[in-house]
Amino acid sequence: MFLEPQTWPFTVATVLLLMIALMEGLAMLLGASVSEWLHGMLHHSDGVHADAPDGAFDKALGWLHVGRVPLLVLLVLFLASFALYGFALNMVVRHLFGVWLPPFISAPLAFVATVSTVRMLGNVLARIVPREQSFAVTFDSLVGLVATVVSGTARPGYPAQAKVVNQHGQSLYVMVEPDEPGVTFSTGASVLLVRQLAGNRFSGIDNPRPDLL
DSSP: OTTOGGGHHHHHHHHHHHHHHHHHHHHHHTTOOHHHHHHHHHSOTTEEOOSOOOSHHHHHHHHTTBTTBOHHHHHHHHHHHHHHHHHHHHHHHHHHHSSOOOHHHHHHHHHHHHHHHHHHHHHHHHHHSOOOOOSOEEGGGGTTSEEEEEESOBBTTBOEEEEEEOTTSOEEEEEEEESSTTOOBOTTOEEEEEEEEETTEEEEEEOSOTTOO
């Protein structure tokens, strides 16, 4: 079924899903994050804005809970749902009529079902995942705050993902690397952000006041 010409859209979705899993695994080993890269594609490099979008495309993203649920999670849900609906639909048609459903019929049907599923599951996840960005903030305002490394090991030139709480009490995710050569930050390290390098990328030093997070 995976190699049938009629099911190629769903095979492609499955391959993309596996590639994302592989890329995220490799990115974590390198101290990066596919999720952060996707996040940066939708936001300005100098800040994170959570105001209601005005464009039709932005409204569609908002309808799918982009901004309230991590984009990578929604993308995985979309690809998985699309592949499952497509293969299931083809299996039913194949069982009943002995033929595979043409992709120009199966793909739109699976897409409609997928969008509805992503919105429904996104709504559930949005209630579980705290909304971390309800104000417009700029990344440079995070300099001087303390971040905690949450994944990977940071080395000079090879940042790791870290979580920082801003002045509004919101949790934001940034990429941080040591400000001094020969220093590393492992997962769980408390880091004082001393300089913004570019966008959401910072250099930091060991937190001189570990009692202040």
